[in-house]
Each structure stands twice: as structure tokens, then as C-alpha cells.
Amino acid sequence: MVNSLSCMFKKKVTEDVLLGDEEIEEIGRGLRCEIDRSFGRSLAIRELDTGSDNAAEIEINNLSNPLYDVERFGITFVASPRHADVLLVTGAVTHNMAIAAKKTYDAMPSPKFVVAVGDDACNGGIFAGTYAVLGGADKVFPVDMKIPGNPPTPREILTGLLALMKNTK
């Protein structure tokens, strides 16, 4: 009894996180609205690393931390390409990943969209024209949107996704 009372009245163990990033909220509201309109309220994203330096993955992961928390806007990261609407590709496509990358794309149901995240995925970046890579993601499947950056920030990734949604009929 005393225990449950004290739980009700004692100081919270979590602290208030001050979001206060109006720009992110604005992009998020836009995304929410566009996702509701064209994807029936949820956008399922599958991430595919075809040869990045892992910085772009870290930024994509950061989209789920409490300061961005993109699930609020209708975005979910899914475990299988079969559940995905959008493939987020990071890194230049290496020869060692080429077959797996193509299989992942082929496993997605239509309609599907591909977004290249980061300079290397956009056009091969510093690795373009070398022995180990095919080049950008567009060398293996059609790319609908390119978000350049080394790596792009979470804000830039969200802005890119919003632009993709706006262009989706």
C-alpha cells in the first residue's frame, strides 16, 4: 500500500525531454499529412547498406531516437523487404553486395520506391570508377530520390523523404 502510494507521488524517474526543434516538427507534420494521403497512414521503410562507411546507418538509426522519433509521423522501419514501401540505400554498391542488393529490391512488392542516402549511394562518391564498386545505387535498380551528404543529417533525410512523398501520386 505504502509502496504503491509512494510510486504515485514520488518524483518521476524519467525527465522531461525538451524537443523544441520546431523545424523537425514542421517537416514531421508535412510527412504525416503526405503519408496519410498517399500511403494509407504508414510508410514502411527497409534500410539496405550496400557498402557505406556506417555513418549513414547511424544517422538513419538516429531518426528513431526520442529527439526525432519519426514513428510519430507514420514511418516504420521494417525487418523484411517484403513489408517495405521504400528502400533506403546507403553506400556505393560493392561487387560483393551486388547480388544481395538486387535480391532485396526484387523481394519488395510494388509499388516501391528507392531513396539513395549519402554521396556514395547517389553516384558512387569517392569510390566511383574503382575496381571494387559498381557505382551508385542506380547501377542496380531505379532510384527515385537522391539525398546527398557525407552523411546527410537526420533533418536532411527527413526533408528528402518529405519531397519523395510530395511527388508521389
Added chain:
Amino acid sequence: MTAKDLSGQDAVVALLGSDRAASRISPGCNGEWYLRVSETEFGPLVTTLASRECALIGLFCTEGFSEGASFSLLYVFEKKSTILVLVRDVEKTASSIARLLPSASWFERECRDGFGLEFEGAFDERRLFLHETYPEGFHPLRKSVRNEPVTMQTSVKPADEYPFRSVCGEGVYQIPVGPVHAGIIEPGHFRFSVIGEKIFNLEIRMFYKHRGIEKLAEGKVPEDVVRIAEAVSGDESVASTVAYCSAVEKIRGTEVPERAWYLRTLLLEMERIGSHLGDQAGMLVDVAFPLGASQFSVIREEVFRMNSHLTGSRFMRGMVVPGGLSKDIPGEQLDELGRFVQQVRKRYRVGLKIVLSTASVLDRFSPTGVIKKTILRPLNITGPMARASGGNGDVRIDHPYGIYDTYVPAIKPLHDGDVLSRFTIKASEIMDSLDLIERLLASMPKGSVKTDPEVKDGYALSLVESARGQDLCWVWIRNGVIERYKVRTASFCNWQAIEHAVQGEIVPDFPLINKSLNLSYAGTDL
């Protein structure tokens, strides 16, 4: 030579135990010692070094290093603060030392793919970073091979597929995982052999992300390779560029200004904090404890934002250049960092207390994924994961670079070697790094942050302690351009420990163990 150099020489002589060999050692630019060995000397010498508890921390090939020989193999041995590099000239074949020093196995396979050398008596002769679709006889690191697109095989015949070790017996079945994983992570393949739910054997296959980093650097002026060093592994951008730039600076004899080293150290420690926080948050996600995970990932995001405020890049890229830093960080921003560190420490302590007093977390963390101390030296396991298993190595102490000889970090090794030990050691390293940043801020010298370098040829080995452990880098500049840029990140060696850590554990604990080891795929695959 200074007194320090002389004592280093004595240590090498004592290791070699042979006066004839000892009289021929020559000092390198960065405190390492080189010894050219003949084929007859090599075998007995390696046996001696192995028996004297030296670790083989690197083995790589380079072309045209010795007159009259096509290839030279450089074997890098470490014992405490002594580094000895054996230079062994070879033509097409060499004897393998992997049975004596297991860390050599991946190194030898790497040399074989890169240069086409055969290692006689090797217990594993499979390809390493060139997967099946690469044509037979293609060895990209040879000087005669130009760095241009290659015609690849479009499909792989079943007979040519990579042969995994097969484990058989009643009730044993395999679970293949990857290269594309379920989460937002890098690609790699894990082949589990499982009995019921227990992992009987795990074999990993990496190098899906092989991007040809080393070849890409060749023929470029040293300043242009900084961007390539940053791409080795994104969350080790600072450590990787500091390792590369230190080697270049040692070759050129550049005196880096004191303020530049203070700021570099600050960035290195910020990188460590960010990396450890990300791991800890990930480990808590994997045991379904979002309360703790959220707290750490919020702090981590703030660290990234602070990085961006200080340097203009969330990964602190573009800062470290040969000769110092590309720009200074103004005093008022450093003051902000000081205040930031104070409030982070306070909040981190609160989060840590909650996590370490939660029974469900401790139950999953301990005793899970144990790495035994006995495998540390044979496989050259380094970094926090080694210090959680009773290891006491740290490059910042054993081979201090920059100002780490003044600001010596404390080592408080733990001995259980499980997930909990790794979590705890990372927590104490975060606290130490926060303290170190405050000490650096308190005595930050004034002055310039860059020395204009002299152009000079030569070669040097450098070591840096990244968040993951010992990063090794060997740079050879010839005619003003990079002739060879060898990188061996901590992850390259540390990955091999995971096969040991998961044995006897259940499959659902694999993601947690993997996260606790924090291994970089990009830094391994290059």
C-alpha cells in the same frame, strides 16, 4: 638517439635473444623497429617471439619495398610498448605462421587475395575479401593492376560457392543469417550451427562492403587521402584520420602545434563517448529496456549536435589534417563544451544507476557472451572488449601519441568478460573521457593549430586507440605520393572473437552479444 629510443632498442634486443639479428635492427620514424630477415632466420625467430608472448598485431604485404624482391611481407609484433616489424622478402610463396599465431590466418588470406601470394601450410586457404564473383587470378593490390572497373561474373555456380565449415551430428541444424540483416545494420553473413536453441558453432563471413580503400589511396598526394581515411569507418572518423595523419607527420618530421594535439584529443574522446553511448543504448534495446536506451540515445544525439557545433560535422569530419587541424575551435565554443560535459555527466549517472539496478537487464547481461582471457593475445583482441576480459592493453598507455603521455588514462580491467563487464567498462570509460575533456579544457594552450608540412618521403607505422580498440596504420610515401596505405582497424581482429563468445549461448542472445562487442563491418571490409 634519445634515452627513450635506447631503452626501446634494449627491449627489442632482449626480445630477439640473438645478437646477430639484434645488431641489424633499425629504428622507424614512430618508435617502431624494423628488422630484415632471411628465409632461414624467419622461422626460428617467429617461434622465439611467440614463446616470449609477443602478439602479431599486423601482417601485410607491399610491393617494391626491397630491392631485388617482388614482394615484402611486414610482420608487426607487439609486446607492451615495443613494436618490432619483421620484413620478409618473398616472390610467390611463403610459409604460413597461422598455426603458431592464429591472428595471422585472416592476415595471410588478405595478402593472398590482394597480391596473389600463396601461404604454404595454412589451415584456411579460402578467399577473404574477394568474394566468388571476382575473376580468378585478379589481385587488386598489385601495382600492375589499375584501379578501374572489373568485369565480374554475374552468377555463381553452386560448386564455386564459399565453403562454410560444416558441423554435423544428430539434431544439428544450420541457421544462415545475412548479408542483409533485419535491423538497420551493416551487411555480413553469420552461419550458425545449432542444437535445439544452443549455438554449437558460429562461422562469420565478412567483406561484403569491400570498397577498395587501400588501393584508392595509392598514387594520391597525402593531403587527399584524409577523406579516404575518414571513410574507413564513419564512427571512427577522428581515430582513423589521427592514425593516418600521425604516420604522415612522423614521416615528414612535422611538429604538430600543442593546441592542435589538445583539440585532437578532445575530438578523439568525444568520438569515444558517442560510440560507447550508442553501444550502451543498443544493448538496452536488445534486452527490451527502452527506458535506459532512450536516456542514453538522447545524450548521444546531444553529443552529435555538440560535435556539429564545434566542428561543423556531426562526425567531426574535415577537422584532422596532416600538420594539425583544418580550423581552430573558438574559446566560447569550448566554454560551452565545458558546461555540456558537466550536465552530461550528471544525467549519465542517473541513467546508469537506473540500468544497473534493474534486475531484468542484469539477468540478460550476466553471464552472457563470455570472452576468455586466453584468446586475447592469440587473436589480438583489443579495446574495451579486451579490458572487460582482464586485458590491460590500451594504445594511449602503451604507445602514447600526441599528449597522452601527459594525460595518461587509467586502466581498470574487469575479469568476467561477459556482456555486463563490457557494459560496465564502457560506462567507466565514458566517465573517464568526460573527466579528461574537462582537464584538457582547463589547460588548453593558445597558439596556432597547424604547421605547414615539409614534403618528404618515407614510411611509418602508427597506432591509435579508437573507441573499438587498437587501430593500426602503415603509410609509405614515395615520390611525394602514397605508395601504400595499410589500415587494420581493431574490428578486423576483434570480429574473430565473436565466434568464441557465442558458443553455448542461445540464438536470441546473439544480437545482444554482437552489440556488446560493437564491431565495425566497414572498418573490417575496407
